[in-house]
Amino acid sequence: MSRVYNFSAGPAVLPEPVLQEAAAEMLDYRGTGMSVMEMSHRSPAYQAIIDAAEADLRELMGIPANYKVLFMQGGASQQFAMVPMNLMKNGVADYIITGQWAKKAWQEAKMYGRANAVASSEDKTFSYIPDCRDLPVSPDADYVYICENNTIYGTKFHTLPNTKGKDLVSDVSSCFLSEPVDVSRYGMLYGGVQKNIGPAGVVIAVIREDLIREDVYPGTPTMLRYKTHADHGSMYNTPPAYGIYICGKVFKWLKEMGGLEVMQQRNEQKAAILYDFLDASTLFHGTVVKQDRSLMNVPFVTGDKAMDAKFVAEAAEAGFVNLKGHRSVGGMRASIYNAMPRQGVEKLVAFMEKFEKENK
Numbered sequence: 001m002s003r004v005y006n007f008s009a010g011p012a013v014l015p016e017p018v019l020q021e022a023a024a025e026m027l028d029y030r031g032t033g034m035s036v037m038e039m040s041h042r043s044p045a046y047q048a049i050i051d052a053a054e055a056d057l058r059e060l061m062g063i064p065a066n067y068k069v070l071f072m073q074g075g076a077s078q079q080f081a082m083v084p085m086n087l088m089k090n091g092v093a094d095y096i097i098t099g100q101w102a103k104k105a106w107q108e109a110k111m112y113g114r115a116n117a118v119a120s121s122e123d124k125t126f127s128y129i130p131d132c133r134d135l136p137v138s139p140d141a142d143y144v145y146i147c148e149n150n151t152i153y154g155t156k157f158h159t160l161p162n163t164k165g166k167d168l169v170s171d172v173s174s175c176f177l178s179e180p181v182d183v184s185r186y187g188m189l190y191g192g193v194q195k196n197i198g199p200a201g202v203v204i205a206v207i208r209e210d211l212i213r214e215d216v217y218p219g220t221p222t223m224l225r226y227k228t229h230a231d232h233g234s235m236y237n238t239p240p241a242y243g244i245y246i247c248g249k250v251f252k253w254l255k256e257m258g259g260l261e262v263m264q265q266r267n268e269q270k271a272a273i274l275y276d277f278l279d280a281s282t283l284f285h286g287t288v289v290k291q292d293r294s295l296m297n298v299p300f301v302t303g304d305k306a307m308d309a310k311f312v313a314e315a316a317e318a319g320f321v322n323l324k325g326h327r328s329v330g331g332m333r334a335s336i337y338n339a340m341p342r343q344g345v346e347k348l349v350a351f352m353e354k355f356e357k358e359n360k
């Protein structure tokens with residue numbers, strides 16, 4: 001067996017101890033004689049799995065009692081519709097456009113009400129986070145929406161926007177559990193877990209109870225109502241059972257690592273290794289404004305497409321895979337989520353140094 005260093009933006013690297021534990025439990029989950037994949041979601045064994053997952057997530061994030069944790073399906077993209085369908089009481093919301101995912105969410109919301117773009121960084125290929133201290137927030141806005149970490153462009157809101165009292169809704173897909181958060185500052189946060197938590201197929205939403213309403217957009221399907229999921233402990237229908245089980249193992253792993261403060265320190269150290277190298281390099285350079293840099297997704301270029309392609313190919317050969325940038329940015333992108341060991345980043349940088357010398 002040989003494992004590569006996987007810099008994919010998602011689905012992405014998972015902690016090895018989690019994969020090993022799942023492998024060991026594959027045929028016989030703790031004396032049940034079956035794998036978690038084969039288990040009824042109504043069984044006591046499975047109820048214990050989902051309960052522990054929720055309890056551990058609540059502990060890790062310090063989720064207040066008046067917030068629900070929902071495990072759902074449909075990807076983060078389904079939330080682009082569920083958020084306006086469930087939260088637009090006045091039919092108005094304000095969106096901050098910091099990349100493709102925010103833009104898609106905004107476009108989807110326009111189908112259900114008046115969705116205003118109150119700030120955007122599209123003028124400079126989303127390479128920065130707009131100044132959000134004094135936005136033209138609509139007086140009747142039901143919420144202000146952000147994509148907190150922009151997976152494709154490599155920017156992050158290091159300061160949350162001033163929503164002028166409106167509820168903040170945040171897509172945290174690619175920064176979920178990468179550092180501590182103050183949940184009480186959000187009306188709702190959500191993310192697809194396949195970036196920084198678990199396998200594709202699970203979306204986790206943390207939502208303040210008073211935002212879970214009966215009077216949703218007319219015609220909203222049962223499965224697209226937060227209330228349906230909240231009233232049934234995320235088991236109105238069959239949940240993505242195996243995916244939730246793996247998420248639960250990742251939560252335990254995060255707790256063993258020391259929690260989110262420790263993860264933040266580790267992530268800051270890992271990112272600094274890569275950014276410091278990029279800042280000093282004569283061949284490679286980062287593509288975003290320094291103060292808005294993401295700790296999770298690090299895009300970089302050489303400025304020469306042929307050289308970029310050569311680098312990506314040689315890196316893959318050397319065991320550093322999925323470094324090709326998103327098609328809209330080009331160049332390279334290294335995603336260095338929680339489960340990427342520091343050693344992976346150090347070795348990547350050593351490889352980049354060698355490549356730079358060879359290609360002067």
Ligand SMILES: *Cc1c(COP(=O)(O)O)cnc(C)c1O
Nearest residue numbers: 075076077101151171173174192
């Ligand atoms: C990947 C990603 C999405 C889309 O996720 P799906 O689960 O594929 O729908 C949305 N938002 C962000 C920030 C992402 O990184």
